[in-house]
Amino acid sequence: MSRFGRIAFVGCAMSLVQMTITSEPQAAVEPVGASERRARWVQPVIGLLLPVGLAVLWEVIVRMGLASGRLVPPPSVIFNTFLELAQAGELQRHVLVTTGRVAAGFGIGVVAGTLVGAITGYSSLTRRLLDPTLQALRAIPSIAWVPIFILWFGIFETSKITLIAAGVFFPVYLGVMGAIRSVDRKLVEVGRIFRLSDFAMVRRILLPAVLPAYIIAVRSGLGLGWMFVVAAELLGASEGLGYLLIDGQQLGKPAQIVAAIVAFAIIGKLTDWIVVIATAPLLRWEDRFARAEEG
Amino acid sequence: MLSLDRVGKTYPNGVRALDGVTLDVELGEIVAVVGGSGCGKSTLLRAVSGLDRPTQGSVKLDGDTILEPHEQIGVIFQEPRLLPWLSVADNVGFGLADRPKEERDARVANALARVGLSEKAGVWPRELSGGQAQRVAIARALVTRPRVLLLDEPFSALDAFTRADLQDQLLGLWADQKPTLIHVTHDVDEAIVLGDRVIVMRPRPGRVADEIEIDLPRPRDRQSAAFDFAKRRVLAALDRSLDRTVSVDERETKTAAGQAMWW
Ligand SMILES: Nc1ncnc2c1ncn2[C@@H]1O[C@H](COP(=O)(O)OP(=O)(O)O)[C@@H](O)[C@H]1O
Ligand SMILES: [Mg+2]
Numbered sequence: 001m002s003r004f005g006r007i008a009f010v011g012c013a014m015s016l017v018q019m020t021i022t023s024e025p026q027a028a029v030e031p032v033g034a035s036e037r038r039a040r041w042v043q044p045v046i047g048l049l050l051p052v053g054l055a056v057l058w059e060v061i062v063r064m065g066l067a068s069g070r071l072v073p074p075p076s077v078i079f080n081t082f083l084e085l086a087q088a089g090e091l092q093r094h095v096l097v098t099t100g101r102v103a104a105g106f107g108i109g110v111v112a113g114t115l116v117g118a119i120t121g122y123s124s125l126t127r128r129l130l131d132p133t134l135q136a137l138r139a140i141p142s143i144a145w146v147p148i149f150i151l152w153f154g155i156f157e158t159s160k161i162t163l164i165a166a167g168v169f170f171p172v173y174l175g176v177m178g179a180i181r182s183v184d185r186k187l188v189e190v191g192r193i194f195r196l197s198d199f200a201m202v203r204r205i206l207l208p209a210v211l212p213a214y215i216i217a218v219r220s221g222l223g224l225g226w227m228f229v230v231a232a233e234l235l236g237a238s239e240g241l242g243y244l245l246i247d248g249q250q251l252g253k254p255a256q257i258v259a260a261i262v263a264f265a266i267i268g269k270l271t272d273w274i275v276v277i278a279t280a281p282l283l284r285w286e287d288r289f290a291r292a293e294e295g
Numbered sequence: 296m297l298s299l300d301r302v303g304k305t306y307p308n309g310v311r312a313l314d315g316v317t318l319d320v321e322l323g324e325i326v327a328v329v330g331g332s333g334c335g336k337s338t339l340l341r342a343v344s345g346l347d348r349p350t351q352g353s354v355k356l357d358g359d360t361i362l363e364p365h366e367q368i369g370v371i372f373q374e375p376r377l378l379p380w381l382s383v384a385d386n387v388g389f390g391l392a393d394r395p396k397e398e399r400d401a402r403v404a405n406a407l408a409r410v411g412l413s414e415k416a417g418v419w420p421r422e423l424s425g426g427q428a429q430r431v432a433i434a435r436a437l438v439t440r441p442r443v444l445l446l447d448e449p450f451s452a453l454d455a456f457t458r459a460d461l462q463d464q465l466l467g468l469w470a471d472q473k474p475t476l477i478h479v480t481h482d483v484d485e486a487i488v489l490g491d492r493v494i495v496m497r498p499r500p501g502r503v504a505d506e507i508e509i510d511l512p513r514p515r516d517r518q519s520a521a522f523d524f525a526k527r528r529v530l531a532a533l534d535r536s537l538d539r540t541v542s543v544d545e546r547e548t549k550t551a552a553g554q555a556m557w558w
Contacts (some may be wrong), residue, residue, distance in 0.1 A: 208380040284381045
């Protein structure tokens with residue numbers, strides 16, 4: 001009945017809630033923080049139990065002579081192969097070649113995906129014009145492009161880099177376009193009130209707003225880049241980690257194959273980690289759930 | 296002078312949100328707009344701000360027809376709408392990007408001091424309370440010194456105490472620059488604390504139902520009898536705008552009077 005009475009009551013209830021919220025962490029912060037910190041260390045360790053256990057078990061079985069380990073080499077053999085390749089300088093050479101291909105294809109794919117995604121996200125006319133075609137192209141399994149790329153661009157670097165760039169392009173394009181289209185209309189209106197030009201609107205509102213989604217898109221693009229470099233190198237290369245895979249298969253050296261796979265895993269994770277570290281300062285403003293744990 | 300001439304708005308879905316709203320607002324005047332939800336208050340402000348165009352009539356600021364956002368017209372929304380990736384100071388300076396850095400810094404510092412948030416200049420918006428965030432939004436709107444400021448229920452998400460505090464702060468800021476204010480609210484007390492006059496709107500389609508001069512000196516005492524009387528007039532006008540016949544239906548009159556007496 002009395003709307004003013006209710007407002008006053010709500011005010012009281014809110015300040016009560018605030019008091020509860022502010023007083024709670026003071027009492028509970030120590031034990032929660034400590035156990036969470038422990039959880040952060042313990043959980044990965046639990047995750048390691050299974051693979052490490054299996055590896056140790058396999059090593060023991062092979063050493064006891066219960067299995068030859070010829071097709072599935074034990075960890076020590078893989079490690080030695082890895083070391084031998086590294087000492088001969090072979091590993092570094094192949095890693096460099098592969099990383100160079102990924103870097104080139106990733107660079108081209110990110111730039112193209114960002115530009116096309118930004119334009120189609122901002123202008124609905126361009127989107128209606130381009131998006132159906134791009135979606136149709138995306139539906140084609142990218143490996144299917146390999147023969148035609150080889151016909152068009154030859155067997156050497158150009159076809160490989162084109163394939164990687166195509167793989168990187170689509171997640172970046174989709175991520176940028178989707179993120180721009182879902183930018184909060186309310187923030188765009190703030191830009192309109194301050195009479196931003198189209199360019200200033202993109203630079204001062206849209207790009208910062210899509211940055212978190214953009215970085216995720218770039219990371220999935222990078223992941224696909226590593227996938228596609230394997231495909232490209234499997235289909236004909238004289239250098240690169242993919243070549244090591246094929247070489248190991250043809251010469252019957254499973255340890256070399258596994259060593260190359262391990263190298264892929266390490267540099268794939270490493271480059272993703274570099275992207276995360278490099279972009280972290282750009283996202284300090286984010287109000288993320290995960291941040292609450294840090295403080 | 297800001298003048299609205301028979302402004303009407305029919306949304307593409309056929310909803311007639313506004314119909315024939317005519318209103319002249321003098322420079323420096325504070326006009327409070329009240330009315331139930333859905334009677335076109337936001338639609339009215341969006342037309343005046345240039346964010347949306349009216350489908351009939353026109354809005355003019357000193358003879359210029361408003362079709363796009365205008366540099367002399369600022370807006371404060373119900374939500375603070377701070378940009379989360381900018382610090383508080385950079386949010387306040389958002390509309391001053393074309394000014395030299397020294398001038399911008401000085402004006403931002405001054406605006407933040409005026410809303411009592413100097414010590415928050417470097418923090419992220421997520422670290423502010425609701426009331427603080429809305430004060431930053433007020434500073435951001437006023438720092439460009441607009442001649443007209445439009446406020447769409449800016450305090451409705453705040454608790455009653457913060458709200459009264461911000462009403463007083465807003466009046467203090469208004470006294471500095473004397474911009475024209477059009478302040479939409481559904482809080483009758485707020486309308487009377489702030490307004491030189493109160494426009495009462497009625498829904499379906501949104502029209503001006505009544506207009507009540509508030510001829511009280513500022514600062515206004517929320518407890519005074521004159522305040523109470525003004526409030527009773529506005530509540531009665533609101534009742535009439537909803538086609539509740541005040542004079543015949545005694546129960547409704549009592550409701551309005553009862554609300555007015557509560558304070
Ligand atoms: N963008 C829109 N499209 C269609 N109808 C709308 C839109 N915005 C508001 N309306 C309708 O117009 C009427 C007035 O809305 P609004 O101006 O938001 O009222 P208020 O701010 O007074 O609550 C309502 O019936 C609402 O449903
Ligand atoms: Mg509204």
